[in-house]
Amino acid sequence: MTIDDIDLRILDMLQRNGKLSQAKIAGAVGLTTPSVNERIKKMERHGMIKGFVALLDHEKMGFSLTAYVDVALEHPRFEKSFVDDLEKLLGVQECHYLAGEYAYRLKVKAADTAGLADFLQNFTNGGLPPGFRRTDRPRGPDWVGAYETRYETGRAARRARRPVRMVGACWWE
Secondary structure (H helix, E strand, O other): OOOOHHHHHHHHHHHHOOOOOHHHHHHHHOOOHHHHHHHHHHHHHOOOOOOOOOOOOOOOOOOOEEEEEEEEEOOHHHHHHHHHHHOOOOOEEEEEEOOOOOOEEEEEEEOOHHHHHHHHHHHHOOOOOOOEEEEEOOOOOOOOOOOOOOOOOOHHHHHHOOOOOOOOOOOOO
């Protein structure tokens, strides 16, 4: 599927506010509401729009602590079961594959340091399948996060066929 500048404007508007009405989008891009609806449906059918999510305020929910935990596995054959079991752990917000000594970096949310300690204790004492070897915190500077959920949809991004800036969270698909 090819997309044009109008599609990019629609995507940009939806990324900024997923609850924006199609009538408002239509007015902004100069199309009718049914045309905008059809374009959105087409982008959903082709997998360009995977879904709509709610961004939560973790502090207001009582999970103000963010920690990054590196995980090593004994052997790559354990990766699938490890990732499957991660989906069941509520504290794990993101999982990133790493090259090198550690296989994964987990972004974990907890209420406080005691909550993180409990998570790590359960995590390392039989909370995961065989093959789990060890955890470690990332080395290097502390991570300070700005949360960005949008892909750059301008012409430069389209020419490059990649996002111009780093974007929000990885979620399980």
